[in-house]
Amino acid sequence: MEGDIAQMGQFIGAGLASVGMGGAAVGVGNVAGNYLSGALRNPSAAASQTATLFIGIAFAEALGIFSFLVALLLMFAV
Template sequence: MELEAAKFVGAGLAAIGMIGAGIGVGNVWSSYITALARNPAAKDDIGANIWIGFAVTEAIALFALIVALISLFG
């Protein structure tokens, strides 16, 4: 296999991690909406935790993107 083709395959495989991060973000927000529907008074208690969960899940997508770009251009 040529080196250029291997770089494209590696970058594509590394980008698969972004799919999991997208699913994780969807789960975080759906759980937040469900929790607010069950107990609207807990909005202030859940608010900080939801942003921390969202940021950590998005960081996984950024790591996958960086690995894909490094394997593509490195």
């Protein structure tokens, strides 16, 4: 019975850590949407902002990967 409660805590913690993956998806959508909005307003400046777009997407995805790793550590840590 005691091991079941500990395992339940691991799964609940992993589920809560997985919320960060959804946050990363929202962040990538926000970065891409704002880039597209700015590119449509000023198409001549869009080419110079492409590097900033990729940096923003990389940071948002890195946070999602970190939350995935935390979820895996919580599930499979002994």
